[in-house]
Amino acid sequence: MLSERQMMILRAVVRDFTNTGVPVGSKTLAKQLPIHVSSATIRNELAALEEQGLIEKTHSSSGRIPSGEGYRYYVDHLVKPDPLRPNDMDVIQSSLGGDFHKIDEIISQSATILSNLTSYTAFTLKPELKNSRLSGFRLVPLGKRQVMAILVTDSGDVENQTFDVNETVTGDQLEAVVRLINDQLVGLTLPEVLQKLQADIPMKIANYLQSPEGFLDIFGDVLTRAAQERFYVGGRLNLLNFSQDSDVDSLKSLYSLIDKTDDIANVLGQPSDKISVQIGNEMTNDALRNFSLITATYDVNQHGKGMIAILGPTRMPYSRMLGIVGAFREELAKKLLDYYRFYDE
Amino acid sequence: MLSERQMMILRAVVRDFTNTGVPVGSKTLAKQLPIHVSSATIRNELAALEEQGLIEKTHSSSGRIPSGEGYRYYVDHLVKPDPLRPNDMDVIQSSLGGDFHKIDEIISQSATILSNLTSYTAFTLKPELKNSRLSGFRLVPLGKRQVMAILVTDSGDVENQTFDVNETVTGDQLEAVVRLINDQLVGLTLPEVLQKLQADIPMKIANYLQSPEGFLDIFGDVLTRAAQERFYVGGRLNLLNFSQDSDVDSLKSLYSLIDKTDDIANVLGQPSDKISVQIGNEMTNDALRNFSLITATYDVNQHGKGMIAILGPTRMPYSRMLGIVGAFREELAKKLLDYYRFYDE
DNA sequence: CTTAGCACTTGTGATGTTTGAGTGCTAAAA
DNA sequence: TTTTAGCACTCAAACATCACAAGTGCTAAG
Known part of the structure; x- marks a missing residue:
């Protein structure tokens, strides 16, 4: 338990040290404090505070700096937020x-x-966006061979990624994939989607694409990015x-x-x-x-x-x-x- | 003009210094060099090299380090790329x-x-992608109020940005804007597009949107990003x-x-x-x-x-x-x- | 409980001292 | 003419010494 005076001193130590970066000694404190007691008195109080582990010396005859516990005490009991400038x-x-x-x-x-x-x-x-859900997925063809995958969540987050497809993939196929995903996955939370992605989706997609791996990579990628804070x-x-x-x-x-x-x-x-x-x-x-x-x-x-x-x-x-x-x-x-x-x- | 031997010495100075970071002296060099001459000889050569500004001392009795010019000479005339490990x-x-x-x-x-x-x-x-040209522009509606702007260049670069529109904007209007941009701007180089964006486009867009500024911001933004290396x-x-x-x-x-x-x-x-x-x-x-x-x-x-x-x-x-x-x-x-x-x- | 006083500790900064690596120069050798 | 041994000189770096200022703890008196 700290006395009023000890609190006042601890507060002053923290304040002074955070301002100047220099260990603060009894004399400085005696001058600074509103009460007027001698430096010897302060020294006694400092010894008590050190006893309790709230402040420490950098070497045997140095001034005191706050310990971790001292800062803790300060922010828990002594500090008052400054009004904003x-x-x-x-x-x-x-x-x-x-x-x-x-x-x-x-x-x-x-x-x-x-x-x-x-x-x-x-x-x-x-x-x-912890529990946000998949609310839509698009594949937008951008040119001969580029496609952008876009994923939207119900919290309004959007992730996207462009990738190249080789031309054996047709627009119809892409559309089928999009429909599949929107049918099966929209409404689920992102972790659920990720889990399904490991499980039954690959097989279903295999119906439309002969080599679904690349696509699944992309989708997985966009998905993880969206799920991540x-x-x-x-x-x-x-x-x-x-x-x-x-x-x-x-x-x-x-x-x-x-x-x-x-x-x-x-x-x-x-x-x-x-x-x-x-x-x-x-x-x-x-x-x-x-x-x-x-x-x-x-x-x-x-x-x-x-x-x-x-x-x-x-x-x-x-x-x-x-x-x-x-x-x-x-x-x-x-x-x-x-x-x-x-x-x- | 440097003699063979001076080149050899300069090379050795650079090599040694880049390896060790310590100014290199005549004795070290005498030991290291394939020819065997005394350190005094090396000292004379070092003095000559210093005369030409290729090496310098860190203080009056230190070993030598390469000067900027010394490095220059080294990379221009003396260095040989190592084969890769x-x-x-x-x-x-x-x-x-x-x-x-x-x-x-x-x-x-x-x-x-x-x-x-x-x-x-x-x-x-x-x-x-210096002279790449705008090859396409899309606005993809993603939800109630989100729209993604996508810009594609003929070199295959894609830039995109999502933004929120307030609901007074209809899908038809967006489509009109997209058509306008694709009609007027596709095929131009990106700097040309940027320039037109300052000039006549704003007025034309004003036909479709009552407050085109926000949209022009977005488009300009995506465009500059795309134009930038x-x-x-x-x-x-x-x-x-x-x-x-x-x-x-x-x-x-x-x-x-x-x-x-x-x-x-x-x-x-x-x-x-x-x-x-x-x-x-x-x-x-x-x-x-x-x-x-x-x-x-x-x-x-x-x-x-x-x-x-x-x-x-x-x-x-x-x-x-x-x-x-x-x-x-x-x-x-x-x-x-x-x-x-x-x-x- | 507070305080003056004093002996003691320690980091800091200024001042030498020593050492070692290096130099330039001179005069002799090649 | 070039090379080399030798020597006096320079300087940074490492180390030691010293004074000092700021601080402490402790004791004994107020």
Whole structure:
């Protein structure tokens, strides 16, 4: 249990350290704090906080820095989101104000805005399409030998892929295949479709095409892409600013991490309605030891919930970041509701 | 003019330095060289080479490293491409051996292979589509309010984009627009189309749609994308290995460089049939000072010429790299000819 | 419980010192 | 004329030394 004063001191330690990056000592604190007690008193309190594992020294006679647990305590009990700077709000509203023709543009743009505001790396995910169903499949012939496969889900997602067919395949055959797929698969969820694709579909298709493998590849491909959640990433390069001692290897693993959708999903974890903060040492992934992750959902009513996140150094100004994330999720939700409203009616 | 012996020495300096990264001194050279002369003799020759600006010292009593001009002389007169390692050839053939359904897949895969072989960053560009012409345009309705715009060129490139329309637009109207575009614009080169798009098309479209702007945006967008050469980049992360003293800023500008198609095109320069090497100091871009660029075209007969390139530190083993690039361009050309042959007939 | 005071610790940065690899030059040998 | 041995000189890099500033814990008095 912490006393009022200890909380005040812990808060000051975190604040000062996240601002300056320098371990903070008793004298500095004595000057900064609203109460006036001597540095010796502070030292005693610091010793107590260290006892509880909330702060630590970088060497035996250094000032204190927050430990992982210290950050945890801070974000759980002490931090208060900063109100957004007026300028930041302008940035958000003007960047989101334009005319968009696709949800994905809005979501991708959001990642950029967030990374600009924070100068960290940002992730965005569009409203969930977990249980979306296949609502249509097309094969559009484009020329002598090119065909585009288009897949549409009931949540409005579209995946497509062009491929070349050799000319032994006729338009009739393609049409038969399309009809087959639309008859048998439309209405199923994407995982179900994938499963059927392994099972009975190949045989049925073999009735129309002599070598269905190529086609099944394509269809499977488009399907997996559609079934996969796609994260947009903004401000990739900002990671470079925080690779302390420029450890190339950890940078590389960081980058391969954020380029794999599955890994990101893993790291971001399950969405919760609260804004959540993960401190570096709490994350399983070693490359993230010195980073923290702030994630939040945004709620677009009947259109589901999406997710935004920022990844920055553990030593980040949490109050400001929480303010930004909090405000942004609201604005994004508003924008999307607007967007849907326009097209719904 | 260089004597035989000076050439031999210059070659040895470049080779040794590119291998070890350490400035090379007279004694080392005396041991390494096939002729046996004393280190003092070598010193005299080194002084002569330095006189001509081909090598330089890092400080007044250091060994020598090649200057920009030295590298230039080396690649122009002294280097001989290494034959490919058998293992490398296996890698190429197996990576290129698979079944591809699109040219773009082959070209993109090529960038990856090249970067793996060299452990540098690689660029690939598909056979040129400079003068390709618009050969078709479609609007495919996908659902209540989604439409996909598809544009096809006579060189087989396809660009597409999905967008939402509000429901006041009818299928008939869309069809009219498509007909208009196909009537007026098919057969023109893409730049011509772009130009017409600025001029008389908007008025004509206004006959069918009350607010054509959104649509023109989309069409323009797809069109510019199609008109633009697209470079594939492989091994981005390898750049991290060579950011000496981990200069974050130059790394950032490097990355923003390779993510802008226009900039890459600029840097790679005009294709020539010979394999060409650009040494860091010869390139206008400051971020590339410590890099060299090897570019080569590959020739797919009537299907035009494409380009491959690798970007690595100026201090790279040129003979090996030239060998790899030389072999790869051949293999890639073969693969593409195969690919076209299959679909041509 | 708070505080002044003091001895103690440690990173940092400035200043030498040593070492080793390298150079240019000179004068003799080939 | 070219090559070579020899020598004095230079410089980066590694290491040691030192002073100092910022910090600590502890003790004893307020």
